[in-house]
Amino acid sequence: MNSLLEVSGVSVTFDGFRAINNLSFTIGPAELRAIIGPNGAGKTTFMDIVTGKTRPDEGKVVWGEMAHSLLRMSEAQIARAGVGRKFQRPTVFEDQSVSDNLVMALRAPRSPFSVLWWRPKPADMDRVQALAAEVGLAAELPRKAGELSHGQKQWLEIGMLLAQEPRLLLVDEPAAGMTLAEREHTTALLVELAKTRAVVVVEHDMEFVRRLNCKVTVLHEGAVLAEGTLDHVTKNPQVIEVYLGR
């Protein structure tokens, strides 16, 4: 199978604690995947490794058709290569307007010199308008991001992620702090996005995962415990013991 991201045999140790232990993971170019697992299973560390924040002690992380190793790239280079990440807590630039936040995220050259001379073209502002409409913030464009509610910040961050046009989306607990209606909107959006790109969702909420209706990877103690449909993995006795049984 042609894969977009291939993580193989990755291990990382923090002060003697094995956060990731010989982990292997593969995702295709247009696929939705949920990662579940108890606290400390290594979900966040896994994302840190893929986005370049943490360097693994051993193993390979290979990206794209050209099979580039992500391990030699900086966070910014990985992001430019097409990996977008949404944090659990919404992290938007609170001191700046919603529109400035989106403009910053828009896919465009990122070097200081090209950004210095960059000025928005009508097409760019149309794109910002469209993105804001998609995440329900069309009326909030001139407001400071810091004035938005928690849920609106979540949406703004999702909008910024969309503006980046990543090929792989890493989403950490997208539904946290959202109302039921917003959760449904998020589910629909993620399913829709996964038609054209790879989406990895880390989630605690089983109901949310069920609604995503996708392949599930269960992490435990830094390694893959089980993989398959939600029904398949929930029948796995090991999974029941370490995660669902509690």
Added chain:
Amino acid sequence: MTRTFLSRNPSVLWFLLALSLFTLGVTLMSEATGAALISTSFVKTLGKTLCLCLVALAMDLIWGYAGILSLGHMAFFALGGYMIGMWLMYARTEEIVVAAMANEALPATALEIRNGIAGQIFGVVGASELPPVWLFAHSLPLQLMLVVAVPGVLALVFGWLAFRSRVTGVYLSILTQAMTLALALWLFQNDSGLRGNNGLSGLQNIPGLGHVPQATLSMWFFWASALALGVAYVAVAWMMSGKFGSVIRAIRDDEQRVRFLGYPVEGYKLFVFTLTAIIAAIAGALYYPQAGIINPAELAPIASIYLAVWVAIGGRGRLYGAVIGAAFVSLLSSWFTGGRAPSVNLGFYTINWVDWWLVLLGLSFVLVTLFAPKGLAGLFDLAAHIRAPDRKGAPLGPDDGALMEREARK
């Protein structure tokens, strides 16, 4: 969205208006071009103040916008001064040496003139040869290039090393302070080639312009300083108004997040660090010909700390704040330390402002930091009835954006 740069930044126009009126006022009151209401030395003080405003602008860019508290920018300022000072001193001494040798029977050779200049400049530190760093001192264009190049390259190399290893916050501040201290200690040595603790002097005498009175020269430098400040202000405001400014402020607030957006954070920091070093150097090159003398004490870490204090008191994060802070505090400082401020007699103790000014400055710095974080520039908000919400107390709702107790009471 389609509004122009100036309509989005009305403060730029106001600033330019104020600067022009100030320049016009001083021009009309000066000895050389006006009614002689203010002395030449005061014109020089005002011209120097404009240069300090310019370096404060650079400090605001690096600290207020990019969030990097550099405690070494006065080193770049002084280096700019040294670079221009070398030419001023060399060319001026050349004039004197040539005039002295004109009476001799044989015309002086180029080597004799060069040796004469070296003896004149370096006799004071017991040397008689021009050190290699004076290689370009005979040429104004080359030395002007060095004004930009030396501090620029130093900032580039220093910044590259520091930012690449992701040194941030207080550790970076300490590093910048160590840099300026090391540079000052090096310059204090006689064999550094820049006359040790004597520094460079006589910089107010501009070579080739001996016939122009100081009153006129002081106006020329005043105008040049005002022009440099105006141009830099507009340029920096333009930079900060676009996406570049957005990214810079984002780096200040959460640099890790900016990395995940794909921006090379280190490159941006290096760009701003180097740019502000160059602005500081240009300010220094305009300052020291007005001051007349430069010595390694100008690079002392305390100078850079003052710079941070000016920007903090003026209000960091907005350009006019930095300018107001630098102008206000440095003028006040020269008033207090110049012995013109009347002493306060408390009966049991007399407050002599020359000694107590620093205490007063330190106290106002603490008070501004605690009670008026927006600084003097916050007064404009007060006038415009913009008030930051008082977000103290407990939140009234579950969301981050919920009203806080005290807000709701209003």
